[in-house]
Amino acid sequence: MNEIELGLTDVLILRKTAISFMESVGSSHIQFEIDPIILDLNQIPPPDDFIIQVVWNSSQNEILMELPSGVEYLENFDHGWFIKGNQVWHLPDWTSVDRSWVFSKIQPAQLPFLLTNILPDMINRKLPVYSPIILESQEAVHFHIYEFGPDAIQLRVNVHVDIPKRIPGLEGYLLDGNHLYPGPHPAHLNDFLSKHPEDENGLILLQGEDIPNVVAQIEGEWKRFTSGDVQGLLQAHPIQSTIKLILAASVQINNGIGQVTATPMLKVEGVQMSAAAISRRLKPRLQYIRNGSGWIAVDDLRRVGIGVMGRAVNGLSLDNVFSLGAREILERGGYRLEGPWSKIEFPEFNWPHQSSTPVLEHLQFLAHWGLNGGVKGDRSFGGVLF
Structure with a gap:
């Protein structure tokens, strides 16, 4: 007996053909054996409430693309078939790449790429995907170097978030509610803002040890969120780490x-x-x-x-x-x-080498370094240096 592997589309067509044929010739003349599960399937258009949603599980620190409750992906058939109960539906533009994103663990560092590249592509292909997390182009915070001198720095700081938090493993971004902003580590940011209130002109004055603490941040993670004469500030107050x-x-x-x-x-x-x-x-x-x-x-x-x-x-x-x-x-x-x-x-030794006055330079070398030694030989210097 020869067996061939069929996709679900072919199975449903074959089922329909078999049932129609039995109805036309009579069940007494021909019999088909159809698995009760296959026989009971009801193909429908994708339901309106079928939406694949991006979720951040904060307790497990996982980024997931979740199917609605009760919906399963038919793994053993051709791409794009889903089932709930006895109802099945097909997404014709579904690809193996889509499957890899939906059914693989997504690393937090991949979230910006998912939001800016993968989801828009899926939406363009009319796939029912949705993310409550919105990636904002505006920075969570922006530092502007207003003025600096040998003993002080003045900054203007614009904050665009309320209660920012970090997604572990996702560097350079802050989550505020459902909005994801480019931004520095919230612990450093919150500590800085709590210790340095603005004056009546909206400026923050830094003196003493506060200067290198902020310069170190601007030299590192805060640099991409800072404007003004950044290079001038780093040259005026260098962190000497070598x-x-x-x-x-x-x-x-x-x-x-x-x-x-x-x-x-x-x-x-x-x-x-x-x-x-x-x-x-x-x-x-x-x-x-x-x-x-x-x-x-x-x-x-x-x-x-x-x-x-x-x-x-x-x-x-x-x-x-x-x-x-x-x-x-x-x-x-x-x-x-x-x-x-x-x-x-040590300072350079300056060993006497190929000198026209070897005896003199040898004695000078010994004297300079406080070493015992001398010259043994006759006036023609047929001896040794020691």
């Missing part, structure tokens, strides 16, 4: 003989400064310290190893000045110099 704790060696010349010492230093954007002095500026609840025109985050200082009261995070005194021996100088380090710093930096 920092590292080093042990910096240096040479002090006394009576022509060098003494090499190493001191813990903080290197900020390539410039060295006393790590101990920076450490003593740290106070409880302090988030940033001023460094020239820029700012350094206290969290970054802790990250590289700087603690409080002149000490590293491991308790080592940052006031330590190490006097280096010959081996430590020549090997540029040693176990005694180990610590929380990322590296030990």
Whole structure:
């Protein structure tokens, strides 16, 4: 017996043909066996209340496209058949792409694409889809840099939402009721607005530590929601994040003989400064310290190893000045110099090399670095340097 696979459209046509044929020739002359489920099906136009709806399940943090209650998709037949009870209907423009969106878990980050691309395409093909969530083009909040100087910033902030909340996994958007707006993280926004009320001119004045806190946000997530001289502000109040704790060696010349010492230093954007002095500026609840025109985050200082009261995070005194021996100088380090710093930096050695006066330069090198050594040989220099 040969079997062929039929779509539901063909099954319904075959059922109608079989029933019509039996009625015309009489059931005593021919018999067809039709599954009672197939026999009972009633094909109807898509019901008016058949609407596939976009839903955000906040408790599960899921974006779903839900069928109406009691409606099922006929998975084992050709695309676009739905059933409720014994009633079936067909959406002729239904595609496998539609099926993948309706019956797959939609990630929160996909919601804007769903609202701007997928749903409009489905609606254009007359598919019964609806989203109560409306994607707005207007931003939830807009920051305008009104004025700034060395010690203050003035902002104008326009807020277009009432009770914004975040959909976890969807960055850069806020949900306010059923309206989805481009916007920053609501926790940071609400904290900022609660701490900085507007003055009578609708401006917010920022001073002290409030400056780097806001500059860090404008440099990051808030940048796309900010207008005015953004680049000028970031240059006037840079967040100096390229920092590292080093042990910096240096040479002090006394009576022509060098003494090499190493001191813990903080290197900020390539410039060295006393790590101990920076450490003593740290106070409880302090988030940033001023460094020239820029700012350094206290969290970054802790990250590289700087603690409080002149000490590293491991308790080592940052006031330590190490006097280096010959081996430590020549090997540029040693176990005694180990610590929380990322590296030990030495000045250039300037080894005597292919010199016309090798003896003189060798002796100068030894004197400069405070190293023992000398020259052994005759006047024609048939000897060795050591």
